[in-house]
Amino acid sequence: MKKKLFALSLVAICVAIVAAGTLAYFTGETTAHNVITTGGVKVELIEKTDGGKPFPEEGVTGVMPGQSVGKEVTVKNVGPSEAWVRLSLQVEFLDAEGSIMDVSDMPFILEGVNPEKWEGQGMYIYYKEPLAEGESTEPFMESVKFTEEMGNEFQNTTMNMDIQVQAVQTANNGETVFEAQGWPET
């Protein structure tokens, strides 16, 4: 009998404790799914020939002394952030056998160069204004004019003009393009 009573009392106390343990407040909650994103810099080199057509990938053939070949070069900011822009320009002539020629006096000039917007310093030509997202630069050049004095040594030669564009953020990165840091390493 006493064991039964003891067990009954324990059960009653336990039930009471469990009842106390399950007593709940009203609570409500919500979750905020917060998102952090970084931007970046993305630019595109745009080369057009006469009439606004894309410059042909295979190049232009049959060029004669005194001839001008349309090559309008601009840079478009296709990323979400404003950017500083610079170009590098490398030119080489290959002879009929495909060997690099040693040319001391280049037989051409770049036409339509805009020195107010573009300025050469060291190995690069810098666009002096920040380029906002979606905007394009003023053309760096509009055409390549081969000189009348281009000698016979350039017969059956190939001229390669390699233009590369680089860009860095303007945010927290200098007041002018010349102060900007963090250009891609070449």
Place this chain on the structure above:
Amino acid sequence: MKNGIRRVSTLLMALALVLSLSVPAFASSVTFEGKSKGFALDGHNQLTATDLFGNFKNLMPGDSVSETITIQNVARDCDYIKLYIRAVPHSDGSNAPVSGRVNDLEQNVASMEDFLSQLYMEVYQGSSRIYSGSPDELDGFRDNVYLGRYKKNQGTTLTVTLNVPVDLDNEYSFRAGEVDWVFTVECYDESGKLIQTGQNNWPIAVLLSLGVVVMAAGVVMISRKRKRNG
């Protein structure tokens, strides 16, 4: 009279001009509307329906940005609330990021957390700093942090600042991370009683009393039996 009207109209025009030129300052808000309505979250520049970090988009190295989050209690069915905040960790399975942008840009949770670990975040409630660290670290924010007790139309403001290191590598451009925060309220009425959620209080007292009575009866019976035997 005409001069007065002219002055007023000039003043209104000037005011309209000032208003049209002023840039709206956006702030995010969390509003507790009551037991039945729950919470309303309002952000700007949102990438999820509950994104409170509107200013933390398209960040660049060297950026230091802040976001103000106002939290308000407008519940009519609670006399006051106790408010808490905590952060929830992500995993690839049970709690994957819900943001489409995050899932598009990040291969997995580890990659996302690697990105978030590059940043430094502080959360202030008034002048009191309640969190500091990278947004992926939850230490100090893993458990509920008590933000205060608020009556109807009272609330608090959190200021979140985020710093992006100036030397952040190019590999962290065009990245995204999700930081999940849970806001919890407890509702109380003015008398201090808990609001009932289906469990009555009376069984505690009754069952405890019953237990004590039964034990007392047992003790009495045992002592009587001992007397009889002794």
